[in-house]
Amino acid sequence: MLEAGTPAPDFELPSALDHTQKLSDLRGKRVVLAFYPNDWSPVCSDQLALYSQALPLFEKHNAQLLGLSVDSRFCHQAFVDDRHLHFPLLADFEPKGAVAKRYDVYDEAGGTSQRALFVLDEQGVIRWAYVSPNEVNPGADGILEALEKLDGDGGQP
């Protein structure tokens, strides 16, 4: 896992909404990266539904949430439609898990990313990073605390 203080590696990935998302296009906003193993798995579904409902709380802190897994964009689209998720899911699909590997949160044995959270500041620097055991839904309290801490720091690294 890349540690706090590291500049977040840039990436451009297809999203479920038929366009691509480049991380550096979000400069000036805070970004929450939520890596998770797979669409449709029970724990992920709970975690992402929770985050979707918590979006207004993230937005209060000028933060954009992005979900990332190794699933394809068509799989993401079906998942988003089925679960009514209100944030983009990015397909780290080809080459498989390349972005997860650059953030050092790839699970070679499982062939998926780990369940990992990163909070990036407005300059694209990682300010908080956390890896949860695969079967544990980490909730959103850590994300919210990290965003509030950034508010306290005046957004300066």
Added chain:
Amino acid sequence: MSHLQPEIGAGDHRQGPADAPLQLVEYGDYQCSYCGEAYPAIKAAQQALGDKLAFVFRNFPLPDVHPQAQGAALAAEAAAQQGKFWEMHNALYEHQNQLDDQHLEGFAQRLGLDVERFKRDMQSQAAADKVEADFESGIRSGVNGTPSFFVNGQKFDGNWQGQGLLEFLQQQ
């Protein structure tokens, strides 16, 4: 380990003494089937522990997953305006497959509420704010699904099903 934020306060709906040695808080969604399963488990714990247990319920609706959860939460808060929060809470968990507006009004009528006022209160900012504040406190406390329980301020991640909740409380 995640802990309850904020602590139990005057704005909470509570059953049992404020100074009870066991303080149980549930974050729940009225349309969630696991919460429906927790409902009798909590009742059993209350019956077994009597005045040793205080129970607080906070709203944690996930309307994208459960489309009627938000309306049901507002109904409970609107009933609270007429002093019947727990009566409505019970009606909702005892009729989880009947949470549309028509049934909600039917519950209000059966509980002897002023139904016109109940309908107004359901639409009120105060009710929406209470549900939102509960949800935000849940996120802050590390709620990661429903039901989530806190015992004396600490998140309880063990098995609450069957006798699990009561047994855990008895061990405290």
